Amino acid sequence: MQLRYSFRLYPTSGQQAALAKAFGCARVVFNDAVRARHDAYQAGSPVPKAAELSRLLITRAKKTAERWWLAEVSAVVLQQALRDAEQAFRNFFDSLAGKRKGRRMGAPRFKTRRDVRQSIRFTANARWSTTSGGKLRLPKIGDVAVKWSRVLVGKPSSVTVIKDVAGRYFASFVVDTDPEAITDAAPEIGVDLGLKHFVVLSDGTKVTAPKFLRRAEKKLKRAQQALSRKEKGSKNRDKARQRLARAHARVADARRDFHHQLSTRLIRENQAVAVEDLAVSGLARTRLAKSVHDAGWSGFVAMLEYKAVLYGRKVVRIGRFEPTSQVCSHCGVKDGPKPLHVRVWQCEACGVWLDRDINAAVNIAKAAGLAVTACGAHVRPPEFGG
Numbered sequence: 540m541q542l543r544y545s546f547r548l549y550p551t552s553g554q555q556a557a558l559a560k561a562f563g564c565a566r567v568v569f570n571d572a573v574r575a576r577h578d579a580y581q582a583g584s585p586v587p588k589a590a591e592l593s594r595l596l597i598t599r600a601k602k603t604a605e606r607w608w609l610a611e612v613s614a615v616v617l618q619q620a621l622r623d624a625e626q627a628f629r630n631f632f633d634s635l636a637g638k639r640k641g642r643r644m645g646a647p648r649f650k651t652r653r654d655v656r657q658s659i660r661f662t663a664n665a666r667w668s669t670t671s672g673g674k675l676r677l678p679k680i681g682d683v684a685v686k687w688s689r690v691l692v693g694k695p696s697s698v699t700v701i702k703d704v705a706g707r708y709f710a711s712f713v714v715d716t717d718p719e720a721i722t723d724a725a726p727e728i729g730v731d732l733g734l735k736h737f738v739v740l741s742d743g744t745k746v747t748a749p750k751f752l753r754r755a756e757k758k759l760k761r762a763q764q765a766l767s768r769k770e771k772g773s774k775n776r777d778k779a780r781q782r783l784a785r786a787h788a789r790v791a792d793a794r795r796d797f798h799h800q801l802s803t804r805l806i807r808e809n810q811a812v813a814v815e816d817l818a819v820s821g822l823a824r825t826r827l828a829k830s831v832h833d834a835g836w837s838g839f840v841a842m843l844e845y846k847a848v849l850y851g852r853k854v855v856r857i858g859r860f861e862p863t864s865q866v867c868s869h870c871g872v873k874d875g876p877k878p879l880h881v882r883v884w885q886c887e888a889c890g891v892w893l894d895r896d897i898n899a900a901v902n903i904a905k906a907a908g909l910a911v912t913a914c915g916a917h918v919r920p921p922e923f924g925g
């Protein structure tokens with residue numbers, strides 16, 4: 540089963556120019572293909588094969604004075620234009636032979652720049668992708684802003700970029716869905732922003748920032764200290780400032796990479812992901828230690844959300860109306876706040892030992908209505924002694 544999803548695109552003026560070029564090149568290749576078939580028909584020679592047309596109208600054409608500019612757009616876009624021409628002829632002949640229902644189709648006509656709808660198609664071969672910032676990365680076009688407005692069920696196999704008569708741009712994704720894949724009950728998970736760890740999952744997994752990020756953060760700290768020691772107005776201060784700027788950039792890159800990897804993993808492995816909405820809980824929360832991570836959190840949640848759209852998953856934000864450390868995730872009893880240093884405690888009502896972070900993650904998942912099991916929050920009683 541194939542599904543189609545359209546999302547509004549907001550290309551920059553430079554990207555609009557690149558798209559205009561790609562629309563134009565695709566149109567030229569389409570028209571060349573129509574002409575080649577028409578000429579063959581007129582001459583009574585056999586219809587040229589697809590591979591032959593590709594060699595002639597794309598590969599060789601790029602080396603000519605008339606068509607050299609075809610090299611400036613993605614080759615996949617040109618291949619797809621050839622496919623479109625082929626399909627148009629197939630529909631026409633099927634229609635002539637009575638194989639198609641409905642209105643008789645005319646012979647494929649030439650496209651013009653005055654057509655109300657311009658389009659190009661990128662298949663998986665074109666290596667289009669989405670960026671960590673939720674943009675659509677198109678070869679030879681750039682990273683285009685997208686408004687992800689609904690849930691996309693499954694992984695898209697191709698994307699068509701369309702400019703309509705009103706000058707608006709859209710990305711239309713084709714998704715091959717296997718109905719079973721949608722209904723299969725992949726696990727659901729709650730994600731809590733950790734204190735010592737970046738996140739803690741309701742299944743008990745604690746995810747720490749990777750080494751490369753911690754190293755970059757350490758370097759940033761040293762660069763900050765070095766700058767503060769330098770005399771104002773000195774040459775060394777300028778150098779130290781540059782080093783600091785570079786360290787900042789490296790931390791930002793490393794953090795983005797890490798968020799990218801983790802969000803992809805969570806979305807791939809789970810049908811639904813519940814996270815806490817810090818925008819809501821920010822007021823109520825005075826836990827300073829966590830605020831260190833806060834800046835990264837909103838970016839991370841944004842990644843989860845757009846990837847959920849791409850993979851047909853669900854991300855639920857819950858506000859922390861209920862302080863999650865005060866409720867036992869096993870029996871639901873609210874037994875009051877606990878000081879920060881208390882990492883593990885025993886529920887007075889049901890006797891289960893709870894890990895602070897995991898308990899919070901399970902409560903987040905439950906608040907979102909996810910069917911997680913609470914067993915992840917259970918821990919063995921702490922060991923004393925030494």
Ligand SMILES: [Zn+2]
Nearest residue numbers: 867870886889
């Ligand atoms: Zn309990």
